[in-house]
Amino acid sequence: MGIEFTKWQGCGNDFVLVDDRSESIKDPAELSRKMCDRHYGIGADGLIIIRPSDKADTRMRIYNTDGSEAEMCGNGIRCFARWVYELGLVPVEEFTVETGAGILVPKIIKENGRITGVRVDMGQPVLDAEKIPTKGFGTGRVVDKTIEVLGETYHVTCVSMGNPHCVVLWDDLSTLDIEKLGPAFENHPAFPNRVNTEFVSVRDKNHVRMRVWERGAAVTMACGTGACATLTACVLNDRTERQAEIELDGGKLFIEWSEKDNHIYMTGPAEEVYKGTYI
Numbered sequence: 001m002g003i004e005f006t007k008w009q010g011c012g013n014d015f016v017l018v019d020d021r022s023e024s025i026k027d028p029a030e031l032s033r034k035m036c037d038r039h040y041g042i043g044a045d046g047l048i049i050i051r052p053s054d055k056a057d058t059r060m061r062i063y064n065t066d067g068s069e070a071e072m073c074g075n076g077i078r079c080f081a082r083w084v085y086e087l088g089l090v091p092v093e094e095f096t097v098e099t100g101a102g103i104l105v106p107k108i109i110k111e112n113g114r115i116t117g118v119r120v121d122m123g124q125p126v127l128d129a130e131k132i133p134t135k136g137f138g139t140g141r142v143v144d145k146t147i148e149v150l151g152e153t154y155h156v157t158c159v160s161m162g163n164p165h166c167v168v169l170w171d172d173l174s175t176l177d178i179e180k181l182g183p184a185f186e187n188h189p190a191f192p193n194r195v196n197t198e199f200v201s202v203r204d205k206n207h208v209r210m211r212v213w214e215r216g217a218a219v220t221m222a223c224g225t226g227a228c229a230t231l232t233a234c235v236l237n238d239r240t241e242r243q244a245e246i247e248l249d250g251g252k253l254f255i256e257w258s259e260k261d262n263h264i265y266m267t268g269p270a271e272e273v274y275k276g277t278y279i
């Protein structure tokens with residue numbers, strides 16, 4: 001018997017989505033490795049499954065291509081939110097989703113009755129070194145601290161959006177060797193849970209270009225939690241205002257860090273690509 005799935009993408013960050021409210025998937029890590037394989041499987045940056053929740057309207061779990069489970073996924077939650085809304089599993093346009101980063105609140109955006117995107121209240125960024133977690137930067141915030149990677153010194157700012165991020169400001173992204181640096185950051189001893197790394201070039205106070213090396217998934221075309229961490233880091237380094245458009249390899253996200261409630265709000269697209277049966 002096969003597994004019914006649907007394939008979605010948000011800014012080119014792509015996911016296989018499976019309804020597992022019956023909790024019949026016994027080894028999601030292994031299934032993710034197989035389904036996400038771009039040659040022998042469906043091909044995706046992650047596997048997302050619906051699980052029942054006793055705390056929220058629904059529950060999302062996200063697995064990377066290497067089978068590791070991540071606490072949260074920004075592009076993934078927009079896809080998940082639109083999918084559960086279109087399936088009729090949630091009755092209203094704004095609802096709650098249990099994630100490894102706590103209960104988050106997506107809102108389906110419509111223009112003239114047509115869905116144009118999803119806005120998500122991503123909660124508050126976590127800035128405490130121990131909670132991100134990081135090692136060797138001392139206590140408190142990790143803002144513009146130095147780290148040695150492959151014999152070079154980099155200035156980094158670290159943020160958790162439920163999952164850990166290391167943001168590196170970078171003048172000219174055409175000089176970046178992400179395939180070499182990405183894994184070295186990901187597996188650096190300063191990051192006990194490994195890390196997602198965003199390389200970020202600030203264009204002006206409201207426009208930023210970002211490339212990402214994701215923990216457990218390598219280079220992807222976009223990372224929603226990474227875009228949230230990027231805006232947070234840019235504000236903390238006095239490089240942008242609290243609202244900015246983040247341009248990724250696969251599209252744009254609009255991120256706002258509200259002064260009112262200290263929450264990060266992410267707005268962007270979520271599109272279904274195809275459905276199928278994995279045999």
Ligand SMILES: N[C@@H](CCC[C@H](N)C(=O)O)C(=O)O
Nearest residue numbers: 070073074075163223224225
């Ligand atoms: N692409 C995602 C993040 C997915 C999880 C990440 N690789 C991790 O392990 O933390 C996003 O859009 O946020």
